[in-house]
Amino acid sequence: MKRDLALIVKRRLPVLIFKELMATSRKSELLKIYKRLFQHFGPQHWWPAESPFEVIVGAILTQNTAWSNVEKAIINLKKQNLLSCGAILKIPDKDLASLIKPSGYYNQKAKRLKDFCTFFLKEYSGDIEKMFSEEIGVLREKLLSVKGIGPETADSILLYAGNMPVFVVDTYTYRILSRHGLIPDEISYEEIQSLFMDFLDSDAELFKEFHALLVMTGKHFCKKKPKCSGCPLEDYDSN
Numbered sequence: 001m002k003r004d005l006a007l008i009v010k011r012r013l014p015v016l017i018f019k020e021l022m023a024t025s026r027k028s029e030l031l032k033i034y035k036r037l038f039q040h041f042g043p044q045h046w047w048p049a050e051s052p053f054e055v056i057v058g059a060i061l062t063q064n065t066a067w068s069n070v071e072k073a074i075i076n077l078k079k080q081n082l083l084s085c086g087a088i089l090k091i092p093d094k095d096l097a098s099l100i101k102p103s104g105y106y107n108q109k110a111k112r113l114k115d116f117c118t119f120f121l122k123e124y125s126g127d128i129e130k131m132f133s134e135e136i137g138v139l140r141e142k143l144l145s146v147k148g149i150g151p152e153t154a155d156s157i158l159l160y161a162g163n164m165p166v167f168v169v170d171t172y173t174y175r176i177l178s179r180h181g182l183i184p185d186e187i188s189y190e191e192i193q194s195l196f197m198d199f200l201d202s203d204a205e206l207f208k209e210f211h212a213l214l215v216m217t218g219k220h221f222c223k224k225k226p227k228c229s230g231c232p233l234e235d236y237d238s239n
C-alpha cells in the first residue's frame with residue numbers, strides 16, 4: 001500500500017509542480033499588467049455612487065451606453081426621489097422611461113429596472129443586506145434569472161454593490177487580453193473570468209480596481225483601432 005502511494009506521488013508530482021508553475025506565472029503576468037495600469041492611471045475608487053442601490057441602478061442603465069449618459073439619468077431619478085424600489089415600482093413606465101431617457105434604450109431599461117425591483121422585493125423584501133448575505137453563487141444565479149441582467153451586469157452588482165469578490169469581464173478586458181495573446185479569440189465570459197478569479201487572490205478591492213483600470217485602458221488607448229503609443233501596456237511582453 002505504501003509503495004503504491006509512493007508511486008502515485010512520484011507520478012503526480014511533476015504534474016502538480018507544472019500546474020503550480022503555470023498558476024504562479026499567470027498570477028505574476030496579471031499582477032504585472034495591474035501594476036503598470038495602476039502606476040499610469042492611479043487608483044480609480046469605483047463605483048461612483050452614494051448607495052448600493054444606486055450602484056445597481058447604474059449597472060442596469062450603463063448597458064450599451066457611456067457612463068456620462070447614465071449620470072444624467074441618475075441625476076433625474078434623484079431629483080424626483082426615485083432611487084428606491086418602492087418609488088420605481090410606483091411610477092408609471094412611461095414617466096420612468098422619460099426620466100432615464102439620457103441613458104438610451106429607455107423603454108427597455110425602464111422595464112429592466114422594474115423587473116429588478118420586483119425581484120428584489122419578492123426575494124429579499126427590498127433589504128440590501130439580506131440580498132448580499134446570500135451565498136455568492138446562489139445570488140449570481142438568481143440575478144441572472146432576472147430578465148435583462150446578463151453576466152457583466154450581475155457581476156458588477158455583486159462586486160461594486162455587494163463587495164463580493166467576483167471579477168467583472170467586459171469588452172475591454174477581452175480586447176486587451178486577446179491583443180496581447182493572453183487568451184484565444186474564441187473564449188467565453190466565464191473562462192476569462194476564471195483567469196482572474198483562479199489565479200489572483202480572492203480580493204474584492206483588487207478586482208474592483210483591476211476592472212476599472214482595464215476600462216480606463218480600453219477607453220483611452222485600446223479602442224477598436226488601438227492607440228498603442230503612450231499606452232501603459234505599450235511595451236508589455238507576456239513571454
Ligand code: SF4
Binds near residue numbers: 176179217221231232
Ligand atoms: S492599446 Fe495597444 S498596447 Fe495598449 S492595451 Fe491595446 S494593444 Fe496593448
